[in-house]
Amino acid sequence: MAAETLRLFGAGARLNVARILRTREQAIAHTLTDFIWHSGAMLAPILVAVRFGHIGPWPANAVVFMLAYGAAVSSVMDALGDSPWHMSQRVGRGQLDHLLVQPQPLWRILLTEGFTPFDFWPVLTLGLVLMAWSSARLHVQVSPGWLGLLGVNLLASIVVETAFLYAWGCVAFWAPRGAEEISSAASGLVGDLSFPLDSMPRALQVVLVSAVPSGLLSWLPSRALLQIPGGCAMDAWLTPLAAMVLGAFAVALFRLGLGHYRHTGSRRYTDNGHRR
Amino acid sequence: MATVVELCGVHKSFRRRARSATFAGLLRDLARPRWEIVTALNGIDLAVEAGEMVAYAGPNGAGKSTTIKLLAGLLAPDVGTVRSLGADPVRDRVRYVGKIGVVFGQRTELWWDHPVAATFAWRKTVWNIPDDVYRRSLAFARELLGLDPFWSAAARELSLGQRMRADLALALVGEPQILFLDEPTIGLDVLVKQEVLEAIRTLNRERAVTVMITSHDMADLEQLRARIVLLKEGAIAFDGSFEDLRRRMGDRRRLVLETDSEVAPALPGATHLGSEGMRHEYAFDAIATPIPELLAAAAVRAHLVDVETHRAPIEDMIADLYRGWRGASSGYLATRQRGREHLPSGSAMYSRPRARGQPP
Secondary structure, three states: OHHHHHHHHHHHHHHHHHHHOOOHHHHHHHHHHHHHHHHHHHHHHHHHHHHHOEEOOEEHHHHHHHHHHHHHHHHHHHHOOHHHHHHHHHHHOOOHHHHHOOOOOHHHHHHHOOOOOOOOHHHHHHHHHHHHHHHHHOOOOOOHHHHHHHHHHHHHHHHHHHHHHHHHHOHHHHOOOOOOOHHHHHHHHHHOOOOOOOOOOHHHHHHHOOOOHHHHOOHHHHHHHHOOEOEOHHHHHHHHHHHHHHHHHHHHHHHHHHHHHHHHOOOOOOOOOOOO | OOEEEEEEEEEEEEEEEEOOOOHHHHHHHHHOOEEEEEEEEEEEEEEEEOOOEEEEEOOOOOOHHHHHHHHOOOOOOOEEEEEEOOEOOOOOHHHHHOOEEEEEOOOOOOOOOOEHHHHHHHHHHHOOOOHHHHHHHHHHHHHHHOOHHHOOOEHHHOOHHHHHHHHHHHHHOOOOOEEEEEOOOOOOOHHHHHHHHHHHHHHHHHHOOEEEEEOOOHHHHHHOOOEEEEEEOOEEEEEEEHHHHHHHOOOEEEEEEEEOOOOOOOOOOEEEEEEEOOEEEEEEEOOOOOHHHHHHHHHHHOOEEEEEEEEOOHHHHHHHHHHHHHHOOOOHHHHHHHHHOOOOEOEOOOOOOOOOOOOO
């Protein structure tokens, strides 16, 4: 099963590298654009932290770590290709049919089709380097246990975001036209909030780590990993727990939607965005 | 020959929201939505044998694409069973779809920004096609559909005809046992259409691939010399060969008379369709009104300069048939068809003397 999944990741990676290397100019422009885009998104909170030395209980280097963590999550999400971001488009535009005629389990196709590892390696590299740099400046005791916890939290954050986008994307099973763009809208909701949330009211914090789990994509895991005042030791397991709950919810909802799709099919089809 | 596709008592209907045009109606619909049931398939019984070519036709909304989607594992029937290659297309999807090829004329499986070749390589991986089968089927498909001139071009740069040829070739890679083609010739120019149809015929004739094809273009389907299944409101209204269909619908002919007058003579048993100067065209049924009888009547009524007769285009016949269905169930053609309608499921599947395999 794992070998088959890797094989399909490989097929996606080959297409990805072929697209980037179409021309030399294309390769350079592509890589630079992504790098600048993501670096730019991280810049504002870093500048604020540097200017004031901290944001709330977060020292400047901790803010850098949090943003780097978010960039790493975001880069892996992007590398997973079209599925999470465009789930609702695929369903709403009738493009799920293209996946169902492939002799592979649907989960594997959704996971691997459109895999673009070479698009986002610069951002992933940037994220990992900045995490290493900032944790060194913060004198974090980097032990195998801590690294393991970091890995689990990174994976959990990715699962949380994917599940959140899938759960919203499932609405398109029942409202193909109205909810066609709901996954990308949902991604804006959770992905654009890369700021320490400590100063927010408690009720809002709860919302931001549950119903709209943007706080689980960088803030809460980073706070737990860096032991920023205000959290507790158990916080490091909140994101993995949320990932399991939200993941199970998204899978159940997707299955329900797919069952509905099997009976209603897609009444509309547009190739807009399909395999481009 | 073995039965490879079997639909028994298949019903499929969809719910459609009824919408009002008035503001008050919209508000009312918001509070209490109204739904209409659209019956796409209404008790379909169909069996297709290995190596057969089946043309699946009918007016818009007759249920052609729904049937293809059922057979491709994209939809589940409401009632009845669908079996293809011994599998349930929905339950056994992963195993089953590896053995079939599906082409939807208005959709492409090609990767848009990549060369055609890249999509074929991708398919080899995803379909897990062994090297020898891939090499063999790819060579066959490339030659059959003439892909070489645009093999390295990006899919977005292809013409519609090239795109369709590439999509069809893609479906052939891996040597599928059944090919489901939904409107594969839609939008193609005459030449490309001929090439695609010829490729489908070759595939069926030389490789014994079972083909099930839908199209609005009856002339195309007739050219394939396929067994034709005509759908009417989700039920099979006719199942047989084109020859049989023509016989059943009467030997419809056209008569073109060139006379020395611009006034078209009235001919008993023939309908005047139109005139161009001194050329007058008539439609008639050669069984009801034999040609010698008609010509004799024409000779009496006009001074004949030239005479032509030919078969009515299949398109015209089918258009009449559809008009008959739309108009009244007791219409001319509907009445003629009655003897060939299917028995209910549970009885023998066909009431007709089937023209299995290749028609004459």
